[in-house]
Amino acid sequence: MPAVQETVERVKRIDVDQYRYGFETLIESDKAPKGLSEETVKFISEKKNEPAWMLQWRLEAYRRWLTMTEPTWARVDYPKIDFQDLYYYAAPKPKKTVSSLDEIDPEILKTYEKLGIPLREVAMLEGVEPKPGEEDPARRKIAVDAVFDSVSVATTFKAELKKAGVIFMPISEAIREHPELVQKYLGSVVPTSDNFYATLNSAVFSDGSFVYVPPGVRCPMELSTYFRINERNTGQFERTLIIADKGSYVSYLEGCTAPQRDENQLHAAVVELVAHDDAEIKYSTVQNWYPGNSEGKGGIYNFVTKRGDCRGDRSKISWTQVETGSAITWKYPSCILRGDNSSGEFYSIAISNGFQQVDSGTKMIHLGKNTSSRIISKGIAAGKSQNTYRGLVTAHRKATGARNFTACDSLLIGDKCGAHTVPYIEAKNSSATFEHEATTSKISEDVLFYCIQRGLSQEEAVGLVVNGFVKDVLQQLPMEFAVEAQKLISISLEGSVG
Amino acid sequence: MALLEVKDLKVRVEEREILHGLTLTVNEGEIHAIMGPNGSGKSTLSHVIAGKPGYEVTDGQILFMGEDLLEMAPEERAAKGVFLAFQYPVEIPGVTTMNFLRTALNAQRKARGETELMVPDFLKKVREVSKSLNIPQDMLKRGVNVGFSGGEKKRNEVLQMALFEPSLCILDEMDSGLDIDALRIAADGVNALHSPKRAMVVITHYQRLLNYIVPDFVHVMSKGRVVKSGAKDLALELEESGYAQYEDA
Numbered sequence: 001m002p003a004v005q006e007t008v009e010r011v012k013r014i015d016v017d018q019y020r021y022g023f024e025t026l027i028e029s030d031k032a033p034k035g036l037s038e039e040t041v042k043f044i045s046e047k048k049n050e051p052a053w054m055l056q057w058r059l060e061a062y063r064r065w066l067t068m069t070e071p072t073w074a075r076v077d078y079p080k081i082d083f084q085d086l087y088y089y090a091a092p093k094p095k096k097t098v099s100s101l102d103e104i105d106p107e108i109l110k111t112y113e114k115l116g117i118p119l120r121e122v123a124m125l126e127g128v129e130p131k132p133g134e135e136d137p138a139r140r141k142i143a144v145d146a147v148f149d150s151v152s153v154a155t156t157f158k159a160e161l162k163k164a165g166v167i168f169m170p171i172s173e174a175i176r177e178h179p180e181l182v183q184k185y186l187g188s189v190v191p192t193s194d195n196f197y198a199t200l201n202s203a204v205f206s207d208g209s210f211v212y213v214p215p216g217v218r219c220p221m222e223l224s225t226y227f228r229i230n231e232r233n234t235g236q237f238e239r240t241l242i243i244a245d246k247g248s249y250v251s252y253l254e255g256c257t258a259p260q261r262d263e264n265q266l267h268a269a270v271v272e273l274v275a276h277d278d279a280e281i282k283y284s285t286v287q288n289w290y291p292g293n294s295e296g297k298g299g300i301y302n303f304v305t306k307r308g309d310c311r312g313d314r315s316k317i318s319w320t321q322v323e324t325g326s327a328i329t330w331k332y333p334s335c336i337l338r339g340d341n342s343s344g345e346f347y348s349i350a351i352s353n354g355f356q357q358v359d360s361g362t363k364m365i366h367l368g369k370n371t372s373s374r375i376i377s378k379g380i381a382a383g384k385s386q387n388t389y390r391g392l393v394t395a396h397r398k399a400t401g402a403r404n405f406t407a408c409d410s411l412l413i414g415d416k417c418g419a420h421t422v423p424y425i426e427a428k429n430s431s432a433t434f435e436h437e438a439t440t441s442k443i444s445e446d447v448l449f450y451c452i453q454r455g456l457s458q459e460e461a462v463g464l465v466v467n468g469f470v471k472d473v474l475q476q477l478p479m480e481f482a483v484e485a486q487k488l489i490s491i492s493l494e495g496s497v498g
Numbered sequence: 499m500a501l502l503e504v505k506d507l508k509v510r511v512e513e514r515e516i517l518h519g520l521t522l523t524v525n526e527g528e529i530h531a532i533m534g535p536n537g538s539g540k541s542t543l544s545h546v547i548a549g550k551p552g553y554e555v556t557d558g559q560i561l562f563m564g565e566d567l568l569e570m571a572p573e574e575r576a577a578k579g580v581f582l583a584f585q586y587p588v589e590i591p592g593v594t595t596m597n598f599l600r601t602a603l604n605a606q607r608k609a610r611g612e613t614e615l616m617v618p619d620f621l622k623k624v625r626e627v628s629k630s631l632n633i634p635q636d637m638l639k640r641g642v643n644v645g646f647s648g649g650e651k652k653r654n655e656v657l658q659m660a661l662f663e664p665s666l667c668i669l670d671e672m673d674s675g676l677d678i679d680a681l682r683i684a685a686d687g688v689n690a691l692h693s694p695k696r697a698m699v700v701i702t703h704y705q706r707l708l709n710y711i712v713p714d715f716v717h718v719m720s721k722g723r724v725v726k727s728g729a730k731d732l733a734l735e736l737e738e739s740g741y742a743q744y745e746d747a
Contacts, residue, residue: 214682444588446592447588452549452572452573454576456573456605465593467592470592471593
């Protein structure tokens with residue numbers, strides 16, 4: 001069945017609020033006391049059996065956070081968040097230490113089933129045609145580190161990864177088992193003092209993923225994590241740290257869904273990537289958190305700091321994101337091009353509908369010689385949403401031969417939405433070559449009518465045109481993610497016309 | 499029963515009446531030419547039959563195989579067998595022609611309660627059809643009409659007509675923007691698709707096209723009405739005397 005039609009069928013199956021993942025799992029949970037204080041920070045650290053240095057690190061961040069103020073420069077508008085009115089930690093109450101899938105609460109597994117997540121190892125990907133002569137079953141596997149609310153409940157494929165020497169585990173475990181790596185790298189890309197939300201995250205982060213790929217190793221499978229926010233009024237603070245040592249390669253997929261809620265939920269994650277000499281990290285995200293209902297009530301506030309450090313020469317970091325959810329998105333996955341001849345990429349599709357507000361983009365910071373970066377951003381605004389691309393490209397005085405190409409395209413659906421492009425470009429040496437292209441267009445009535453005359457419904461027509469518009473970026477996603485993303489795009493634009 | 503019956507059709511666009519009571523009957527397998535000067539309402543008629551938004555039907559009716567066409571959504575009309583070949587086919591960047599054809603064909607099949615064509619069956623069908631129309635395969639891999647020449651765009655319309663197998667084809671000014679060779683190729687395609695079951699309504703400004711597509715009937719439109727109908731000779735007559743005599747009719 002063609003993806004577009006399958007999408008339309010799915011759209012028909014979902015409820016009025018258009019949110020398929022709006023269900024709640026009834027399990028007991030273990031919460032920190034409401035509000036934020038040194039006590040909360042200590043509570044979290046204790047729950048995680050953390051060593052003293054980690055608690056110290058958190059407390060320093062907390063004290064720093066007290067002196068900071070919320071940034072207001074983004075083009076987003078929301079009521080003031082009462083940080084004392086939130087819970088900062090919620091974990092499903094474990095009966096005992098989990099060592100295999102069979103021991104996990106069946107309710108949790110059911111939740112993942114509803115989400116269609118291949119938690120079990122048998123869920124090798126199906127339907128992806130391997131190219132002749134290129135059959136490599138390992139490449140088609142995905143290791144899932146599932147984060148249920150704040151605790152990683154299961155990590156699959158661990159054994160196989162271990163054989164390759166790859167460390168892939170919840171960061172809480174890594175803090176205990178690989179303290180030397182965590183201490184060396186945590187906060188080295190996004191320091192605890194970086195920004196209001198990153199500092200908050202540093203104080204109260206609950207869990208997340210940790211990846212270390214040793215020198216010369218090509219990670220034998222795609223690594224994947226699925227986040228899900230479940231507890232009412234729980235801010236979720238994920239912390240992800242990925243290190244690719246010299247000459248290694250890793251591809252990491254992050255998928256996010258959250259159940260439907262009335263209250264706004266705060267999410268402030270931090271992702272740090274470190275690529276050493278000749279290493280490559282590919283980080284892909286599909287985000288479809290609850291965007292709020294048709295009146296603009298509810299939805300996730302997503303304030304994320306994602307940054308990659310191309311620390312070594314000839315290293316490469318590539319961000320690909322498909323953002324369709326959240327009421328507020330504040331997100332700028334960035335690359336610091338420190339090593340000579342390093343390169344950074346940012347491919348983005350940001351879709352806003354209803355009352356969603358998106359302020360997203362990237363920073364490419366050229367520090368090394370002959371560094372290059374590429375930015376392809378596709379923004380789609382529908383309904384009464386506001387969609388802003390905000391990007392910074394900067395070349396340091398010593399970054400000779402820096403090159404950047406930026407293309408920002410915006411597509412408007414209807415006449416009550418807005419698309420904005422805010423590029424900042426700074427070249428501090430004369431040998432830098434920066435190119436910037438931007439377009440804004442509307443889906444024309446003529447194009448829609450052409451498709452409809454050929455038998456497509458209005459929604460199918462919009463889905464088709466939009467998928468064409470974002471094709472360049474979809475192609476950057478791993479195959480299985482691209483299909484999911486294509487469906488999501490159509491679902492999130494349902495009801496955007498007419 | 500007639501295939502298409504337009505009865506005393508009155509149509510407005512933004513408070514201005516464009517069609518003032520138009521009547522037209524098309525039977526299975528017939529080729530009708532609708533001629534007339536700019537602004538006589540030819541394209542409006544084609545748009546209203548296809549269901550383009552922005553037109554208000556104030557009076558009259560359109561029956562298609564005896565059913566009230568105006569009650570149907572435009573995509574339903576397509577699935578029932580109404581095909582409009584556009585004067586200016588649009589470009590859809592990033593969507594390959596192949597993907598577009600498959601999505602559209604399956605949408606129509608589904609609407610008719612037929613099973614959708616699986617990829618291998620579809621590919622077989624589209625290859626057969628494009629081969630019979632001399633359409634190169636690489637055109638199918640390009641974005642819909644993106645970077646197509648005028649002639650290629652019209653051939654893409656003919657290809658769709660062949661693939662969707664409509665019972666009524668409306669060709670809106672298909673000669674516009676075509677040189678004589680491209681015109682001949684497109685017209686050959688249309689002629690190849692004409693059958694005893696399939697009717698064609700050819701809307702044109704010039705007689706030229708009718709050298710290639712020979713109509714059974716010719717209708718002259720002026721100021722929102724059909725003012726004269728006749729056999730194919732009427733077109734030749736018009737070519738000589740022009741539309742002036744009908745301007746005040």
